[in-house]
Amino acid sequence: MWTSRNRPPEELASWHRLAALAEQRAGQPIEPEQGRFETYSARVGRMFIDYSKQRIDAAVMAALIDLAEECGLDDAIQAMFVGEHVNTTEDRPALHTALRAPDGEGPKAVAGLVEAERNRFLTFAEDVRSGRWRGHTGEAISTVVHIGIGGSHLGPELVCQALRPDSDPEIRFLANIDGDAATRALTGLDPATTLFIVASKSFATLETRTNAATARSWFVERTCDPHAVARHFVAVTANDEAAQAFGMPPANRFATWDWVGGRYSLWSAVGLPIAIALGRSGFDDLLAGAYLADRHFRTTPTARNLPVLLALLQVWNSNFLGAATHALLAYDRRLRLLPDYLQQLEMESNGKSTRHDGTRVAMHTAPVVWGGEETNGQHAFHQLLHQGTRAFTADLIATIRPGHDLEEHHRWLLANCFAQGQALLAADTTGGETQGGHVRGKHPVTTVLLDALTPRALGTLLALFEHRAFCTGVIWGINPFDQPGVELGKALAGPIQDQLGDSQPTESAIDFPTAALLAHTKKVASAR
Ligand code: F6P
Helix, strand or coil: CCCCCCCCHHHCHHHHHHHHHHHHHCCCCCCCCCCHHHHCEEEECCEEEEEEECCCCHHHHHHHHHHHHHCCHHHHHHHHHHCCCCECCCCECCCHHHHHCCCCCCCHHHHHHHHHHHHHHHHHHHHHHHCCCECCCCCECCEEEEECCHHHCHHHHHHHHHHCCCCCCEEEEECCCCHHHHHHHHCCCCHHHEEEEEECCCCCCHHHHHHHHHHHHHHHHHHCCHHHHHHCEEEEECCHHHHHHHCCCHHHEEECCCCCCHHHCCCCHHHHHHHHHHHHHHHHHHHHHHHHHHHHHHHCCHHHCHHHHHHHHHHHHHHHCCCCEEEEEEECHHHCCHHHHHHHHHHHHHCCCECCCCCECCCCCCCEEEEEECCHHHHCCHHHHHHCCCCEEEEEEEEEECCCCCHHHHHHHHHHHHHHHHHHHHCCCCCCCECCECCCCCCCEEEEEEEECCHHHHHHHHHHHHHHHHHHHHHHCCCCCCCHHHHHHHHHHHHHHHHHCCCCCCCCCCCHHHHHHHHHHHHHHHCC
């Protein structure tokens, strides 16, 4: 049985060596000498990663690899794949990798379930795409509205937008509780040709339940036929009873499981909108790309294991070089949701300060992750990246073969990506102060190049990010698969929502400043 190694990383010999190396190298530039690129780059499937612009050298890499060893990282990786309870606080396995294992190759305990459900939802997706699935009036589905939030939303929307933004049926996403989002998602829809997917692992999330109820009321008001709901609403959930109570018949209920974390779930039936947009073969390719990353992660020695290396670099940058934020700069407009997706993956997985054994960490954990679509950012926040005072790291992501035929545009896009990488590293190549001050340079950068933006390449990239998050969690000694910190806000919102309505104030945890804010809001609202 796997248990986290209890020794905090700061007590390990490799950690002390890294601290000394960081001190020795403080302020030194990274020399972009020949040979670095070959040493510090790698290819996995249809993806190439250049980490030669990180602030590393042979001694740093050796110490980082020793850190992985001393933390028992390889044991943890093997434990995750075979289904040991690596999600210690919830006492469960984390088996999202089983979702992309080909038939017959997943862990025995869940492979049968996964394969049967995969076949069910992919068949359903094909039925919707082909028009075999018909609405209550006999018409085919022309629009799918996916209702879900967080992990039940970000991955599916990212992949749909990246790979098939103009899909037929059209796919819309409704996540936020803001009524503006629901109003927009429903605008112009014909209930007879609309399919709603309610995706919620818990089937208890406020936003999703509220949006699903609003969608159902909208639908029933227009069709005047509550029985027609069965042709227009399906659920994806681990809480089958709640979906049944919502009125979904068994054929409309698709499973995910408690051993699949929400932010790791796009490979399950939570990815139903992806399957509808791409079709079965496209979804299979996405899984195949992720499976390739899984095999690499499980079988490649530490010194060449990319997710492990990327995690070690994150630890080096966060804990030894003082980088508090990580920017994901997408030099491909189709990937503009990648920063949002990665933000949840990293910050919900590793934005924690309690270790597996209940003790507090003595170091920083996940960086603040942010980013944007390039080259727009170059005319906005890159000023701070080049001349601001804060330490950060950046991933620059681009695609070599574009999805359009405007070659000159694409050459400029790639040229800007590479130029920014060089500028972030090299400071003023002119040899001194630029006009208007010093360009700092020395910022650690990783460049990720996809051959083309295909389901396979994207599957590999996302799985690789998942594994990076797992590895950093192991090194810091924290559980990347729970999210207890989000519960407090949820608990506090209930009584506040009651009081925004007509309810009389009850004894609750509302503090004085919040109560004053409530009173002001009610006064302004009632003055309309
Ligand atoms: O509130 C955070 C969270 O629990 C995420 O971890 C999760 O992805 C999201 O809410 C949605 O949860 P569910 O799929 O259960 O609706």
